[in-house]
Amino acid sequence: GAVVSQHPSWVICKSGTSVKIECRSLDFQATTMFWYRQFPKQSLMLMATSNEGSKATYEQGVEKDKFLINHASLTLSTLTVTSAHPEDSSFYICSAYPTTGNTIYFGEGSWLTVV
Amino acid sequence: DAKTTQPTSMDCAEGRAANLPCNHSTISGNEYVYWYRQIHSQGPQYIIHGLKNNETNEMASLIITEDRKSSTLILPHATLRDTAVYYCIVRVIPQFYFGTGTSLTVIP
Numbered sequence: 001g002a003v004v005s006q007h008p009s010w011v012i013c014k015s016g017t018s019v020k021i022e023c024r025s026l027d028f029q030a031t032t033m034f035w036y037r038q039f040p041k042q043s044l045m046l047m048a049t050s051n052e053g054s055k056a057t058y059e060q061g062v063e064k065d066k067f068l069i070n071h072a073s074l075t076l077s078t079l080t081v082t083s084a085h086p087e088d089s090s091f092y093i094c095s096a097y098p099t100t101g102n103t104i105y106f107g108e109g110s111w112l113t114v115v
Numbered sequence: 116d117a118k119t120t121q122p123t124s125m126d127c128a129e130g131r132a133a134n135l136p137c138n139h140s141t142i143s144g145n146e147y148v149y150w151y152r153q154i155h156s157q158g159p160q161y162i163i164h165g166l167k168n169n170e171t172n173e174m175a176s177l178i179i180t181e182d183r184k185s186s187t188l189i190l191p192h193a194t195l196r197d198t199a200v201y202y203c204i205v206r207v208i209p210q211f212y213f214g215t216g217t218s219l220t221v222i223p
Binding site for chain 2 (some may be wrong): 004006032034036043044045046049091093095097101103104105106107108109111
């Protein structure tokens with residue numbers, strides 16, 4: 001099956017610093033990738049939709065200047081949490097939509113802890 | 116926003132069929148129904164999807180009512196490893212919005 005890889009799996013950073021999470025589609029090309037965040041015992045909340053070579057589309061209430069998304073190639077999207085605060089601590093999950101096909105595939109997720 | 120409603124939780128005996136319902140009464144004619152599951156602290160795993168017809172694969176079967184307002188995911192012989200949160204999603208192109216899902220517990 002299609003494989004999506006996220007890195008790092010978990011990261012601890014200090015408050016005020018920035019952290020980058022990578023999402024790669026390993027065996028397919030993805031024109032579109034999605035970023036979600038998930039708090040404990042809650043569902044996945046869509047943060048933004050990124051399309052290769054263009055600006056990401058953010059969901060209402062998501063700060064675009066805080067959560068920078070780059071989708072520079074058909075196999076890589078990155079999420080940068082800038083000036084992180086403890087309330088940004090969460091499980092971040094990416095997914096990729098193949099250029100052919102109509103199913104999205106998810107990465108393993110990245111745990112972010114801001115201390 | 117999610118266009119689906121699911122029961123919060125369900126139990127199923129190991130070896131029996133697990134039937135997970137989903138209501139999507141506002142679904143449009145060209146919108147697919149997708150099912151994913153999430154085991155604790157992992158990314159969601161694709162199970163199956165369909166438009167109108169019933170679908171079956173190696174993991175599960177998907178039964179969609181004729182009016183498409185509801186569907187049922189069937190795990191034919193549930194195992195302990197099927198314990199997870201199951202999400203029914205109606206895709207609002209191009210996004211996939213998740214509802215609250217059903218927490219399925221398979222009991223030995």
